[in-house]
Amino acid sequence: MLRTRLCELLDIQAPVLGAPMGPEIMGLELAAAVSNAGGLGIISFGGYLPPDLKERIRKLRTMTSRPFGVNILLEGPHLPVPEAAFVDVCIEERVPVLSFFWGDPTPYVEQAHSAGIKVCDQVGSVSAAKRARSAGVDFIIAQGVEAGGHVAGAVGTMVLVPVIVDAVGPIPVVAAGGIADGRGLAAALALGAEGVVLGTRLIASTECNAHDIYKQKIIAATEEDTVRTTLFGNGWPNAYHRTLRTPFVNQWLAEEKRGSEQRPDEPIVGEVTLGGMRMPLPRFGGIPPARDATGDIESMDFLAGQSAGLVSEIKPAAEIIREIVVQGESILTNRAATGAVA
Ligand SMILES: Cc1cc2nc3c(=O)[nH]c(=O)nc-3n(C[C@H](O)[C@H](O)[C@H](O)COP(=O)(O)O)c2cc1C
Known part of the structure; x- marks a missing residue:
């Protein structure tokens, strides 16, 4: 089984993260399916009030005993209550992973760490990656401009991942944007990433709550x-x-x-x-x-x-993750041995 330092850090079996996709698209069912398949499902805080987020975290815990994450947008849409109130809920609930996007995570990292929570920040540039490193996050998601959803930067994954790896190593970097199969996973690892984020691929999953x-x-x-x-x-x-x-x-x-x-x-x-x-x-x-x-x-x-463009079938999330890991591993092994494509 393909394992990286990210697997050790997060206590997961496959270096594959299910992207937060707003409150409704990455619902609890899909997040639980990703985590149960050995990856890390990440739900979004969005659209809910802090007490409802607490309820959702508790419900997710009844659906998976594996680690999961909660994503908070720091300078995103206008919210009825400050972002800090959502962070507080995650800390009270001791969620396994707190994932930030679109803003400076610095005020929250120490507090999260003291509750035993791992913290990540999704960034679209080297300067934002350096800010995340200074904030003390545990890993950084490098999001290329080909990604679905809100995009922080303007550089493609193929360039962004290695420049961020060079800038912030040895902090583990995870690649997001443009990855939908084992070829993408193998490529991301070759670029120095320790894992991948799947967003668009998981919309076409059985458990996804998309229309x-x-x-x-x-x-x-x-x-x-x-x-x-x-x-x-x-x-x-x-x-x-x-x-x-x-x-x-x-x-x-x-x-x-x-x-x-x-x-x-x-x-x-x-x-x-x-x-x-x-x-x-x-x-x-x-x-x-x-x-x-x-x-x-x-x-x-x-x-x-x-x-x-790489997605042609709706499948259960567990199958998607299993296939990506098997194909990625096979490419890395066969290429190293023979230079042939798996
Ligand atoms: C429908 C959708 C909603 C998204 N919503 C969020 C979000 O709420 N928070 C966040 O950090 N990223 C969000 N993203 C971006 C993902 O975290 C990730 O960067 C992206 O999906 C990776 O690219 P891919 O779609 O090619 O896999 C969203 C992506 C999609 C497709």
């Missing part, structure tokens, strides 16, 4: 069918995200500033669940459609990375 139209679109998409844009503002204006270039997105791309502004008079296009509550979704509202979304699904935000 069926969303899953089908991921399967149908090629690597050229995404765009990095600020079109879907949703209280988090001017933040680049990678989403599928649907007919709706094509129609509005020339006016992406308008989407980002989130004008109060945008029409309501449907209804979604956020933080356990039903809410109307205005046009350009950046909530990707979960199973129970209703209305004009086609005009919603299908966050996805270029790795959609």
Whole structure:
């Protein structure tokens, strides 16, 4: 079995992390499936109030006895309560891993460590990786610009991973963005990463809570069918995200500033669940459609990375992880021995 220092650090069997994908897409079921398969499922804090997040963490614990993570966006969308309140819940609950994105983790690392929690920060540049190192995080996720969802930087995974490894080693670095199979895992390890994050690949999993139209679109998409844009503002204006270039997105791309502004008079296009509550979704509202979304699904935000071009089947998460690890291991072994492709 392929093992890296990340496996030791996090007490996991496979160096594969399931990306937090907002509150509804990486639901508890998918996070538990990833952790039960030997990886690390990471849920998002998003959309919930601190007491609800506490409940979710407790529920997840009934679904897996393996380590998992909770992700908190530090300078992301406007929140009804400060980020620190969510960190406090994670510390009270002693979650195994606290994962940060989009902001400075420095104020929280010491407190988390004293509760025995491992901390990571997802970054898109060497400067942010150095800040994370100074903050004292346990590992760093290097997110390339081909990643799905919000993207922090502008450099591709193939370059970003080795420059960050060089800059912050020996802190373990995990590669995110563009990885959907064992070839990506093997490549990431060859670049000096100690593991990978899967986002887009896991949308097309049986346990994922994404709307069926969303899953089908991921399967149908090629690597050229995404765009990095600020079109879907949703209280988090001017933040680049990678989403599928649907007919709706094509129609509005020339006016992406308008989407980002989130004008109060945008029409309501449907209804979604956020933080356990039903809410109307205005046009350009950046909530990707979960199973129970209703209305004009086609005009919603299908966050996805270029790795959609590598995804052609919906499978259980455990199968996805097993196949990636087996293929990755086989490539690394056979290449080292013979130079041949597995
Ligand atoms: C639907 C979706 C939602 C995402 N939401 C979050 C999030 O809430 N927090 C976060 O840190 N990253 C989020 N990301 C980014 C992932 O953490 C990760 O960087 C990305 O999925 C990796 O690229 P890939 O999609 O090619 O696997 C999201 C990605 C997707 C596809």
